[in-house]
Amino acid sequence: MTERDWGWEEPASPPTPATPPAPPPVEPSVEPSVDRERFRRRRLGAGLVALAVLALTIGALTAGSSGTSSDSAATAAKQRPHVGGAPLSAAETHALIHRKEEQAIDSVLAYTPAVVQGGTKGNELALTFDDGPGPYTQQLVRTLNALHVQATFFAIGEEERYFSAGTLMELRSGDAVEDHTETHPMMALLSPKNQREQLQEQIYRIQLLGGPTPRLFRPPYGSFDASTLRELKHLHLLMILWSADTSDYARPGVAAIVQRVLAGAHPGAIILMHDAGGDRSQTIAALPAIVRGLRARGLRPVTVPRLLLDDPPPPGQPIPTNLSGG
Numbered sequence: 001m002t003e004r005d006w007g008w009e010e011p012a013s014p015p016t017p018a019t020p021p022a023p024p025p026v027e028p029s030v031e032p033s034v035d036r037e038r039f040r041r042r043r044l045g046a047g048l049v050a051l052a053v054l055a056l057t058i059g060a061l062t063a064g065s066s067g068t069s070s071d072s073a074a075t076a077a078k079q080r081p082h083v084g085g086a087p088l089s090a091a092e093t094h095a096l097i098h099r100k101e102e103q104a105i106d107s108v109l110a111y112t113p114a115v116v117q118g119g120t121k122g123n124e125l126a127l128t129f130d131d132g133p134g135p136y137t138q139q140l141v142r143t144l145n146a147l148h149v150q151a152t153f154f155a156i157g158e159e160e161r162y163f164s165a166g167t168l169m170e171l172r173s174g175d176a177v178e179d180h181t182e183t184h185p186m187m188a189l190l191s192p193k194n195q196r197e198q199l200q201e202q203i204y205r206i207q208l209l210g211g212p213t214p215r216l217f218r219p220p221y222g223s224f225d226a227s228t229l230r231e232l233k234h235l236h237l238l239m240i241l242w243s244a245d246t247s248d249y250a251r252p253g254v255a256a257i258v259q260r261v262l263a264g265a266h267p268g269a270i271i272l273m274h275d276a277g278g279d280r281s282q283t284i285a286a287l288p289a290i291v292r293g294l295r296a297r298g299l300r301p302v303t304v305p306r307l308l309l310d311d312p313p314p315p316g317q318p319i320p321t322n323l324s325g326g
Contacts, residue, residue: 094174097306103309107308107312109236109238111316112317113229113319114319115240115270115313116270116320117268117270118304118311118312119267119311119313119314120267120311121267121311122268122310123299123300124267124299124302124306125267125269125271126152126269126271126301126302127151127261127273127301128152128153128218128240128270129153130276131154131156131159131249131276132159132166132275133153133163133275134159134166134275136283136284137163140283140284141169141173141175147287147291150175150303151176151303152178152303152305153167153176153177153178153275154180154217154218155167155178155180156180156184157182157204158182160205164209166275167206167209168209171211176216177206177211177214178240178304179202179203179206179237180202180217181220182198182202185198185220187220187225187228188224188322190227192230196234200235214237215237215305216304216305217232217237217239218240218241222322222323223322224239240270240304241270242272243268243269244263244264244270244271246260246264246271246272246283247260248260248274248283248286249278253282254286254289257283257290258286258289258290261290262294262297265293265299268313270304270307
């Protein structure tokens, strides 16, 4: 495969701020000294753990989400494409849509490495959730399912050791599960090798859970540099930032979260929220009013891959610089 030509010059790394935003307590990233064989064994160990968790949780998920699955299947049956007069099966429809979304991501990658929002010609926007999975993830997904909304989750790889049931529920619900690094570091402070491992190890975690290979990446704290962009290009990952930050991680209250989403809502908007990293009960409680408010304006929440398929950002947008955020 030939390397894509984005037609842009990689920006120089932005200066590190004198006082960078304080990250939540996470294990520091350490420069690895392992060789390729040791790294392979570490991946294999992670795979065995993930498979054990999958075996323990998939039965409970099947029972717990049967009603939602039935509703989703009924909805999908009405919307399935037809080939030669015969409707496609649910699995065929899902595979077809997934292929089209992958092609849409490739198309956007051909002209930009990073996206802040989608296009503005349609009526769609994307609700996105960072830092999961966590103790509140399953409740949040159940709430979205009851609202018939699919969202995008930027997941931390190491959290799958404890809360993979939440990611499995997201995958079963048709949500997009994407890359938010393995341990949630500030990427601009890492070496290129450490950045690569942060990206790859999270991808392996999602693959071992049976999910599609992530194609989208969100940098923790909005931190990235030229090395990040090079690694993303190598892995065919599109960086997804945001157009509206709710700051729900600070627990400002349900009304404030609803107001911030609706204030930032417009066609193509990408809204930043969180499903983990702390008490997310306010975020969950805000979702029904958020969805009602969006629908009252004629706006439809979709996943980021679907937004890029239906209404991608136009070429020629400026490449965003290092941000601060959740």
